[in-house]
Amino acid sequence: xxxxxxxxxxxxxxxxxxxxxxxxxxxxxxxxxxxxxxxxxxxxxxxxxxxxxxxxxxxxxxxxxxxxxxxxxxxxxxxxxxxxxxxxxxxxxxxxxxxxxxxxxxxxxxxxxxxxxxxxxxxxxxxxxxxxxxxxxxxxxxxxxxxxxxxxxxxxxxxxxxxxxxxxxxxxxxxxxxxxxxxxxxxxxxxxxxxxxxxxxxxxxxxxxxxxxxxxxxxxxxxxxxxxxxxxxxxxxxxxxxxxxxxxxxxxxxxxxxxxxxxxxxxxxxxxxxxxxxxxxxxxxxxxxxxxxxxxxxxxxxxxxxxxxxxxxxxxxxxxxxxxxxxxxxxxxxxxxxxxxxxxxxxxxxxxxxxxxxxxxxxxxxxxxxxxxxxxxxxxxxxxxxxxxxxxxxxxxxxxxxxxxxxxxxxxxxxxxxxxxxxxxxxxxxxxxxxxxxxxxxxxxxxxxxxxxxxxxxxxxxxxxxxxxxxxxxxxxxxxxxxxxxxxxxxxxxxxxxxxxxxxxxxxxxxxxxxxxxxxxxxxxxxxxxxxxxxxxxxxxxxxxxxxxxxxxxxxxxxxxxxxxxxxxxxxxxxxxxxxxxxxxxxxxxxxxxxxxxxx
Amino acid sequence: xxxxxxxxxxxxxxxxxxxxxxxxxxxxxxxxxxxxxxxxxxxxxxxxxxxxxxxxxxxxxxxxxxxxxxxxxxxxxxxxxxxxxxxxxxxxxxxxxxxxxxxxxxxxxxxxxxxxxxxxxxxxxxxxxxxxxxxxxxxxxxxxxxxxxxxxxxxxxxxxxxxxxxxxxxxxxxxxxxxxxxxxxxxxxxxxxxxxxxxxxxxxxxxxxxxxxxxxxxxxxxxxxxxxxxxxxxxxxxxxxxxxxxxxxxxxxxxxxxxxxxxxxxxxxxxxxxxxxxxxxxxxxxxxxxxxxxxxxxxxxxxxxxxxxxxxxxxxxxxxxxxxx
Numbered sequence: 001x002x003x004x005x006x007x008x009x010x011x012x013x014x015x016x017x018x019x020x021x022x023x024x025x026x027x028x029x030x031x032x033x034x035x036x037x038x039x040x041x042x043x044x045x046x047x048x049x050x051x052x053x054x055x056x057x058x059x060x061x062x063x064x065x066x067x068x069x070x071x072x073x074x075x076x077x078x079x080x081x082x083x084x085x086x087x088x089x090x091x092x093x094x095x096x097x098x099x100x101x102x103x104x105x106x107x108x109x110x111x112x113x114x115x116x117x118x119x120x121x122x123x124x125x126x127x128x129x130x131x132x133x134x135x136x137x138x139x140x141x142x143x144x145x146x147x148x149x150x151x152x153x154x155x156x157x158x159x160x161x162x163x164x165x166x167x168x169x170x171x172x173x174x175x176x177x178x179x180x181x182x183x184x185x186x187x188x189x190x191x192x193x194x195x196x197x198x199x200x201x202x203x204x205x206x207x208x209x210x211x212x213x214x215x216x217x218x219x220x221x222x223x224x225x226x227x228x229x230x231x232x233x234x235x236x237x238x239x240x241x242x243x244x245x246x247x248x249x250x251x252x253x254x255x256x257x258x259x260x261x262x263x264x265x266x267x268x269x270x271x272x273x274x275x276x277x278x279x280x281x282x283x284x285x286x287x288x289x290x291x292x293x294x295x296x297x298x299x300x301x302x303x304x305x306x307x308x309x310x311x312x313x314x315x316x317x318x319x320x321x322x323x324x325x326x327x328x329x330x331x332x333x334x335x336x337x338x339x340x341x342x343x344x345x346x347x348x349x350x351x352x353x354x355x356x357x358x359x360x361x362x363x364x365x366x367x368x369x370x371x372x373x374x375x376x377x378x379x380x381x382x383x384x385x386x387x388x389x390x391x392x393x394x395x396x397x398x399x400x401x402x403x404x405x406x407x408x409x410x411x412x413x414x415x416x417x418x419x420x421x422x423x424x425x426x427x428x429x430x431x432x433x434x435x436x437x438x439x440x441x442x443x444x445x446x447x448x449x450x451x452x453x454x455x456x457x458x459x460x461x462x463x464x465x466x467x468x469x470x471x472x473x474x475x476x477x478x479x480x481x482x483x484x485x486x487x488x489x490x491x492x493x494x495x496x497x498x499x500x501x502x503x504x505x506x507x508x509x510x511x512x513x514x515x516x517x518x519x520x521x522x523x524x525x526x527x528x529x530x531x532x533x534x535x536x537x538x539x540x541x542x543x544x545x546x547x548x549x550x551x552x553x554x555x556x557x558x559x560x561x562x563x564x565x566x567x568x569x570x571x572x573x574x575x576x577x578x579x580x581x582x583x584x585x586x587x588x589x590x591x592x593x594x595x596x597x598x599x600x
Numbered sequence: 601x602x603x604x605x606x607x608x609x610x611x612x613x614x615x616x617x618x619x620x621x622x623x624x625x626x627x628x629x630x631x632x633x634x635x636x637x638x639x640x641x642x643x644x645x646x647x648x649x650x651x652x653x654x655x656x657x658x659x660x661x662x663x664x665x666x667x668x669x670x671x672x673x674x675x676x677x678x679x680x681x682x683x684x685x686x687x688x689x690x691x692x693x694x695x696x697x698x699x700x701x702x703x704x705x706x707x708x709x710x711x712x713x714x715x716x717x718x719x720x721x722x723x724x725x726x727x728x729x730x731x732x733x734x735x736x737x738x739x740x741x742x743x744x745x746x747x748x749x750x751x752x753x754x755x756x757x758x759x760x761x762x763x764x765x766x767x768x769x770x771x772x773x774x775x776x777x778x779x780x781x782x783x784x785x786x787x788x789x790x791x792x793x794x795x796x797x798x799x800x801x802x803x804x805x806x807x808x809x810x811x812x813x814x815x816x817x818x819x820x821x822x823x824x825x826x827x828x829x830x831x832x833x834x835x836x837x838x839x840x841x842x843x844x845x846x847x848x849x850x851x852x853x854x855x856x857x858x859x860x861x862x863x864x865x866x867x868x869x870x871x872x873x874x875x876x877x878x879x880x881x882x883x884x885x886x887x888x889x890x891x892x893x894x895x896x897x898x899x900x901x902x903x904x905x906x907x908x909x910x911x912x913x914x915x916x917x918x919x920x921x922x923x924x925x
Contacts, residue, residue, distance in 0.1 A: 082883070083694070171679065173651045174638055188646040248679045251695055267694050267701060268883060269875045297777075299875045303760075308775060311768040474888060478636040481643070517643045 053120040054130070054229055055112070055285075060123030060144075063281040063288075064112070067581045067595045070290050074598035076579065077319040078296040079305040083268045088251035089238035090167050091174040095590065096323040098235040102287065102593050103273060103294065105238035106257040108141050108160065108217070109229045110286045117347075117586040119499060121229045122285050125155060125239060125257070126217075129229040136224030136540040141217045148278040149241045150256040157211035162198055162242035164209060169197025171248050175236035176497065182221050182228075183208050199247065224540045230498035259289035271296040290581070290597035302327035309574045310340050317578040318598055320591055326572045328385045328447070334574060335388060345573045345591050347584035350400040350495035352393055353384075354563040355455070356480070356522040361488050362438075365561055366431035369411070371438075371489065372564035374424035374462035376454060378417030381567045383450035388572045392417045393565035395557050400586065401496050401504060403546040403553070410558050413565060424462035437465045441480060441487040443473040448491070455489075482516050483523065491566065492521045495589075500542075501549035506533050508563075509556055522562030529556060601916070608912060612905040617669075619901045620894065624665045627890050634692050634888040654679075655692055657890075668894065688898070689891030693883070698895035702877065708778045709876035712868065713861035715792055716799040721854070723800060724807025731808065732815035733838065743808060751805035759798050759871035766794060776872040795872045799865075803857065810853060814846035821845065847918050855911030862907070863900025 084097040089105050092098055110124035121129045126141040147155040167180050168191055184190035194202055210218040244255040260273040273294040306327045308316045326334055334340045357368045377392040384390055394409030409415055428434050442452040456466040471479050480490045497503040510533045511525025532552045539545040573591050575582050580599045585592035635651040652658050671687035678690045688698035731743040766773045776794050779787035819842050827837045866878035884892035
């Protein structure tokens with residue numbers, strides 16, 4: 001594709017981005033495995049600081065890069081555990097619907113990925129990834145010609161305006177809020193700018209969002225927003241044509257701009273996608289439409305998905321997992337068989353699991369350090385899939401985030417994944433806290449229960465007394481997200497919303513955001529950290545910002561230690577033998593659905 | 601008989617009201633907030649309050665319950681449209697009418713339950729009668745032993761084994777799936793054959809043991825011995841006098857089993873990745889979906905209560921000694 005062949009020449013703005021997850025095998029066996037371990041390691045990620053382009057007009061042209069061996073025709077079978085949480089783009093935040101949105105929705109911008117996993121932000125229905133002005137406070141987008149919805153109606157700037165303004169209305173509750181908050185105020189304050197959305201004829205003023213003509217959209221912010229093109233690539237900001245918006249009902253039958261449209265939905269049972277004849281490959285730099293359709297069925301748990309696809313019989317030959325993964329009980333049998341292993345997709349997921357140490361209750365850093373040293377990260381990882389499920393973390397940033405520093409390990413977790421009980425005992429003694437009681441909250445699901453036993457045992461060896469408290473999985477994050485949660489330690493996982501530390505450190509470690517329901521799970525509230533976050537968010541140069549984020553990350557981990565790093569997560573999926581073009585998507589952390597075809 | 605049915609149906613109705621009120625209260629007593637599930641990352645109290653308002657959860661519980669019950673009789677209006685009576689509300693999770701969702705899932709559950717019932721009832725009663733007729737023989741001991749083994753098994757254990765053997769390893773059969781009977785009768789039959797087979801193995805065992813012991817008991821009754829003494833043939837006495845009496849305990853467990861199956865064969869549906877009422881019940885609870893939970897609970901309870909009424913009525917038909925009233 002032209003995009004890749006001329007990429008370097010077309011870089012407008014550079015961001016440090018996720019490295020590649022090239023599919024090369026490497027060693028490093030799981031201690032409990034007799035088979036060769038070819039799970040992804042950080043060596044596969046080549047350059048974790050690889051530059052990602054904000055693509056220009058040339059990079060944003062279609063068609064997408066050719067896929068070797070591709071052919072047209074056939075229907076891909078998708079085995080999925082649960083129905084998609086939402087179909088209305090404004091409500092889409094989670095990965096399952098986010099993956100579907102690649103097929104049916106389009107946004108102003110999108111990510112394209114090269115064969116090494118490098119990401120470039122390009123214009124999707126816009127001609128490029130946006131033009132910043134006034135130091136990044138103003139961003140201008142021009143729409144491509146020939147963009148139509150599934151009914152053949154052209155998309156203009158009014159539709160983009162409507163897409164943004166509807167996000168202010170009361171019925172939109174689940175999607176991302178970055179753009180709305182940047183435009184109109186933090187928290188839920190933005191809703192006051194347009195309480196009823198655009199439905200009563202109200203609009204955002206031109207000094208916030210301007211659409212001077214049918215092809216131009218101008219976003220105006222109070223402060224520089226260098227990440228805007230990446231934020232707009234989120235599924236939650238996909239276009240909803242004004243004339244087709246049915247408010248609450250839109251969640252049941254959205255209008256497609258992407259290569260496929262919904263032909264049939266049986267809620268909770270199945271969904272069928274067929275070609276959207278109004279979609280033009282010439283306008284789309286990301287998506288192919290090799291297959292005629294997608295047949296998605298729900299109610300297949302991970303075990304069922306894994307077994308069907310590994311067996312590779314009948315429809316399953318054309319089958320894939322969408323947001324499911326190989327069940328941990330079957331990882332070993334699948335990766336140890338050459339044939340099934342050849343049909344797997346492996347890569348880093350964006351999540352980092354950490355053990356938060358409630359800083360309102362554990363005020364002495366020496367005690368927090370003792371907890372951190374005591375933890376046997378290698379053992380804690382095992383119930384979550386071992387080396388195929390993740391990798392021991394030394395810091396609080398995942399390998400998928402720009403600015404991740406490979407080998408960063410201030411507490412020796414990578415070097416010594418069994419933990420350092422002696423060091424923990426020593427620190428606890430220094431703190432005068434031997435026998436300190438810790439209330440440990442964990443979710444009542446099998447792998448968390450197993451991890452709880454491992455963590456309890458290690459901490460008690462180090463001299464703590466652990467009181468375990470099981471929490472209902474469905475309300476786990478609500479419980480640990482309360483400021484007065486009555487817990488000392490508890491695990492949480494967090495993944496970036498797009499490849500930028502600005503979607504990791506501020507939500508997790510900005511004490512100014514500490515409130516019931518916020519993600520500041522450790523209750524860190526450090527003046528230096530808070531002011532640094534505010535300062536770095538205003539840096540418009542991505543490379544400079546990344547360097548500053550790295551410094552802040554090190555400061556948080558080494559000087560404050562609010563959360564013990566546990567492990568990064570990895571993705572392992574399997575597909576049928578007739579599926580071609582399968583690769584891991586760095587952007588979505590799942591199989592790349594934009595380029596799949598059937599071999600016969 | 602009519603008075604009996606009216607009385608039983610009236611009491612069933614009262615029980616349904618009590619169940620609905622209890623379910624409603626239990627839902628709100630549980631420390632789970634539906635708004636949390638419909639709230640993205642960084643879910644603030646203000647954001648949750650907007651969601652609760654959208655779901656109607658900020659109204660007093662009594663008012664919510666009244667609106668729900670009134671909707672069953674009179675229908676209701678929601679932001680997604682009008683919900684005709686019998687309106688069981690709109691799912692928190694899908695924004696779809698609960699009644700429509702249940703009606704959509706019912707054919708699978710009916711197919712699974714009734715198909716399975718025909719198989720396990722036929723095999724179970726047949727095997728039980730043979731075992732009773734051949735009491736003490738190798739045939740009896742074999743059938744009794746087999747029924748003891750299979751009745752000790754569970755669907756979640758036997759199901760994956762059968763799937764592994766017949767589908768994943770050998771490919772002899774296709775994975776279970778549901779195709780409407782009206783669309784493709786053969787597909788309907790083959791798609792549900794494995795679940796029926798596994799259900800039959802487990803349920804048949806129970807009915808074999810029950811019908812065997814019940815039949816042996818009946819064969820020792822005085823009226824049966826008298827009939828044989830009068831020179832009637834063994835098969836005639838067997839089916840004319842003994843079998844009918846032996847059906848009373850069978851009808852009792854059949855009524856309970858059928859009610860439970862129609863209310864949602866949760867484990868069976870989960871094991872075979874089928875989307876019926878059972879799966880819907882699990883989804884409702886998992887997603888903290890009050891209207892769907894209420895809907896599934898009421899439909900399930902209705903089936904169980906109706907089956908109980910039918911069982912009571914069947915007693916009178918089977919055994920004239922049973923007096924209704």
